Amino acid sequence: MALKATIFKARLQIADMDRDYYAEHLLTLARHPSETDERMMIRLLAFAHNASEQLEFTRGLSSDDEADLWQHSLNGEIETWIEVGVPAEDRIRKACGRARKVLVYAYGQRTAPVWWEKMESASARFDNLQVFFLAADECAQLAALAERNMDFSITIQDGHLWVASGSENIEVLPQRWK
Template sequence: MAPKATVYKITLQIADMDRGYYHDHQLTIAQHPSETDSRMMVRLLAFALNASETLEFSKGLCVEDEPELWQKTLSDEIELWVEFGQSDEKWLRKASGRAKQVQLFAYGGRAVPIWWQQNEKAFERYKNLKVWNIPEDEVKQMGELVSRNMQLQYNISDGEVWLSSDLGSVQINPEVLKSPH
């Protein structure tokens, strides 16, 4: 019998001084059996950095044709498509053609600079693509904050993120590898 997803109940309190966005979100998300705690926390970081009333998690890993996190208009157009890991150029080309904005949250420590060096030129042609690198130590520390019922506070200012919970806090310094043109 295949292992089932683990369900998490999460309260996010977001104070984003960079965007002037201050709001609480109640989320229920499923962690796929193959997903690590750290990766799930990168997904929550991406949500916090892009939070809005219409941003939502999709069916994600279970559906090939959708991003894991997206924002759609009332007419079902994709405004924001968010991917995670070290995606290939073909997948990002598809996303860039379907969405107004595409963001990729890369993580994986020393593998990221190698992957970036191999793909940077190809990614330049995508005018609506933003690529983030989340440092390995910070990804690991975020993973240590996981519990089944989480209350997370994200304070975002000058590109830095302070993530706090009852289990501790982490300062996150996401590096922007590529900004949209």
């Protein structure tokens, strides 16, 4: 019998001073049985970092043809394609061909730098690609906040993300690799 996804609910109060975006989002996240709390929380952070009314989670790990998050224009074209982790070059190529903007949130203290060393030269031809790296300690702190019902206040300023939940406050600074 196949394992089912675990459902998480999140309330995000976002104050993004870099983009002048202020909103509250009530989200439902389905965590695939093979997905870790760390990866799910990075998906949530990527949502907050790029939040808009049109940005949405996809089937993610369940589908090879979809991003982890994406945003469509009113005519159905993919405006933003967001990947979490260290995607293969062919996946990035496909995303860059289909979307106006592609964002990768890489993590993993050992795997991400090795992946980027291989991908950096190949990524130069993709003008619509941006790559961010999240430090292991920040990812671990985010993972520790994972609960079935979550309530976060997220402030974004000068590229820094401050995530507050109850008495916990975490600062996340995505390093821009490209």
